[in-house]
Structures are given as C-alpha cells and as structure tokens.
Amino acid sequence: MNDSAYRVETAPRLAQWRVDAFSSSSYRKSDPFRIGLWNWHLTVERNKHLLVKLYPEVSNLTREQPPIASFVIKLVSTSSPNRKTIVHPVIFDKQLKSNDDFVWAVENFFSGRFIVDVEFLDLKIASPSGGEPSSIWNSYNIEKQSAATALTCFSRMLSEGIHTDIIINATDGSIGAHRAVLATRSPVFQSMFSHNLKEKELSAVNISDMSFEACQAFLNYIYGDFKADEFLTHRLALLRAADKYDISDLKEACHESLSEDIDTKNVLERLQTAHLYRLPRLKSSCMRYLVSFSKIYEIHDDFNAFLQTADRELIAEIFQEVLAAWKT
Known part of the structure; x- marks a missing residue:
C-alpha cells in the first residue's frame, strides 16, 4: 500500500483521512498530523464493529498539558453516489491523553472507501497555575506572544538603561534600574520608595552584601531576563537577596534548586x-x-x-x- 493511504490532509481546524481497500478484519493507523499544538493520530479497526479512535501523539507536551478538545467527527462514504454520512454527537471539552480516551464504535457501517472527517471546534489547555482551561486559538498564542514581548522590553529597559531613575550600588559596581519595576516585585523596595527614606531622597539603593555580578543576576531575574548559568552561580546570594527584599518566587526557586x-x-x-x-x-x-x-x-x-x-x-x-x- 502506498504512503498516501496513511496521510491525513489538514486545514487549520480540519483533518480528513481517506481510507481505501479496508478489509473485513483489519487495523490501520494514520500518519501523525498537526492540529493546534499537538500531533495527532487516527486509527480504524474493523471487527464486529468499526472502531474509530482519535488521540494526540505521546510527547512531553501531551503529558504535561493534554488537549481538552471539542470536535465533530463523521464518516463519509466515497463509494456511494449520495456520499452517505454517519455523524457522531458533538464532543465538548474532552481531555485526550491516550488512545483509549475517545473510541467511537460504529455498528451500522457501510462498505467500501470512506473518509474520516474531524473538525475541531476548540482546543484548550489547562493553566499550570490552575483556573479555567483556555483556548489555544482564542487566547493562548496571543497571551504567550504578549508575555514574551513584554519580557523582552523589560530586559531592554535594564540592559540598555532606558529611562532609569534609581541606582543600585553593589560592592564593586553600580547598575541603573527603575523604581516602578522594583516596587512592583518587592514590598521592601515599594516601602523604600513610598516613604521619605534616604533611598528615595538619594535615588540610590546600596546593596553592600552583593557583588556586581550577583546583583546583575538579581536584577535580571526581577526584570524577567532569567539566565540559568548565572542563576546557578549566584544561588546563595540570590537567596539572601530574595529573603531580604521579600521576593517569594525567587526564594522558592533558590530553595528548589539548592x-x-x-x-x-x-x-x-x-x-x-x-x-x-x-x-x-x-x-x-x-x-x-x-x-x-x-x-x-x-x-x-x-x-x-x-x-x-x-x-x-x-x-x-x-x-x-x-x-x-x-x-x-
């Protein structure tokens, strides 16, 4: 059988698999096809009934963020002149992880060639932090792109010294930073800049127990510009700073790493x-x-x-x- 017998044709939310010469007792599995964030497979198996399965390919993404799918699946006869069609009831918000999560047993099936037609109405993933699953088409990619762009801009603000308004003095050097960013990330910095303390008056913060490189790593983390190598090198200094300035997520990251x-x-x-x-x-x-x-x-x-x-x-x-x- 040629390779095209296993190929699934796709549009952005549609997949069609043409199945030819399917014997009375046989099994066939499609090539992987891409819809959304995942690769998928279709299988058909004929015994007493025709069994149709749809499932995502095994991967780290599937294990960590399995798709929650809404879809319409149908079988369309290409042998009959009127293209007889059998439609499964619409599936809503079904999590698919394994090849047994969606199985359609078709009892009164027609013979000859047919098409397995799957139209995805929505694909969602659950947020790692909890809450309601979000659609990858309605919000996920836009949200992801927005977050990545924002982090890039924050990183440039620090690395290029764009409109800095506070100086951070380490033991062996100084770095320009932004009060608003520091205050947003740390209640200790927020208190410093909200009251008439010397840091507010002098527009400077002295971090006398951190080297310039450790301080740079500290600020990089605050600004979302995480660098694994410098984090590992300066974990203990970062832990001290996280504790001193009450940055709980950094403290927990150091805790986990140590x-x-x-x-x-x-x-x-x-x-x-x-x-x-x-x-x-x-x-x-x-x-x-x-x-x-x-x-x-x-x-x-x-x-x-x-x-x-x-x-x-x-x-x-x-x-x-x-x-x-x-x-x-």
Whole structure:
C-alpha cells in the first residue's frame, strides 16, 4: 500500500483521512498530523464493529498539558453516489491523553472507501497555575506572544538603561534600574520608595552584601531576563537577596534548586542555609543525606568543625535525627 493511504490532509481546524481497500478484519493507523499544538493520530479497526479512535501523539507536551478538545467527527462514504454520512454527537471539552480516551464504535457501517472527517471546534489547555482551561486559538498564542514581548522590553529597559531613575550600588559596581519595576516585585523596595527614606531622597539603593555580578543576576531575574548559568552561580546570594527584599518566587526557586544537587562538599553549608532562611524542604533533604545515607561519617572532620560554630537549635535537630535513625 502506498504512503498516501496513511496521510491525513489538514486545514487549520480540519483533518480528513481517506481510507481505501479496508478489509473485513483489519487495523490501520494514520500518519501523525498537526492540529493546534499537538500531533495527532487516527486509527480504524474493523471487527464486529468499526472502531474509530482519535488521540494526540505521546510527547512531553501531551503529558504535561493534554488537549481538552471539542470536535465533530463523521464518516463519509466515497463509494456511494449520495456520499452517505454517519455523524457522531458533538464532543465538548474532552481531555485526550491516550488512545483509549475517545473510541467511537460504529455498528451500522457501510462498505467500501470512506473518509474520516474531524473538525475541531476548540482546543484548550489547562493553566499550570490552575483556573479555567483556555483556548489555544482564542487566547493562548496571543497571551504567550504578549508575555514574551513584554519580557523582552523589560530586559531592554535594564540592559540598555532606558529611562532609569534609581541606582543600585553593589560592592564593586553600580547598575541603573527603575523604581516602578522594583516596587512592583518587592514590598521592601515599594516601602523604600513610598516613604521619605534616604533611598528615595538619594535615588540610590546600596546593596553592600552583593557583588556586581550577583546583583546583575538579581536584577535580571526581577526584570524577567532569567539566565540559568548565572542563576546557578549566584544561588546563595540570590537567596539572601530574595529573603531580604521579600521576593517569594525567587526564594522558592533558590530553595528548589539548592535541594537538587546536595553532596558531601556542600551539605553542611546547605544545612546552615536552610536553617537560617527557614527552608524546610532543603533542611529535610540535607538531614536525610547526612543521616539516612550515613554521609555524616564520610565528612567526620568537617562535621566536627561545623558543630563548633553551628546554631545550638540546629545541632539539637541533627542529634535528634541521629537518635531517631539509631532507634530504627
């Protein structure tokens, strides 16, 4: 059979698959075809009934944001002169993840060649942050493009120093920034610029505990210009700044990242950091690494030195973990 037997013709919201020479007991799967954000497949299988399936191709996008589809699907005979048609009732807002999520069993089916015709009325995806699913055609692409454009503009405002009105002084350099952006992202900055404090009067903020590069990474994050390499390099400095200026999303991002690469060289520093900045997940991960996996014995000397300077409350928590492990 030639390749065209599996090809699906598409328009922006329409897909048609012409099925020829389909025997009384057989199965056929279409080539993938693109509608919306996903690749799709159609299958037909004839046994007692004709089974028609529509489903998205397996991918990370399908797993993370499966389509919520509204569509009309019908079978059109191309063998009969009057093009006999069988139409399935309209499907509304059905989530499709696997090849069993939509199965149409057609009992009184005609013989000969036919077309599987699918017209998508809408395709939606659920927002990762929750709320009602949104249509990819009505709002998703426009919203995505708008957000990307806005972030690009914010990045240029910072990198090109467009109409800056505040100076951020780090330990070894200064960066021009914008009060409105800083105040929007941080209640601490908002308070500074709303009251008659020296920062408002001098149009400058001194961040004396951050290097220029760390401060640049901090501002890049605030302005939406995230750079993975500088984030990883300056995580601890970014965590301190996020805590100091009450930027909860940055603090959580640092918390998550610091929990992902604990090893014997950094576990004690991470444990101290977790205790100081109230990061329960990081603290739990460090404790488990040290006690449950017995890494505490591999860094015996470093651990003894750590005990000489660590907070007493933290030391007590460590020994409680050790005692609990011995009991089990």
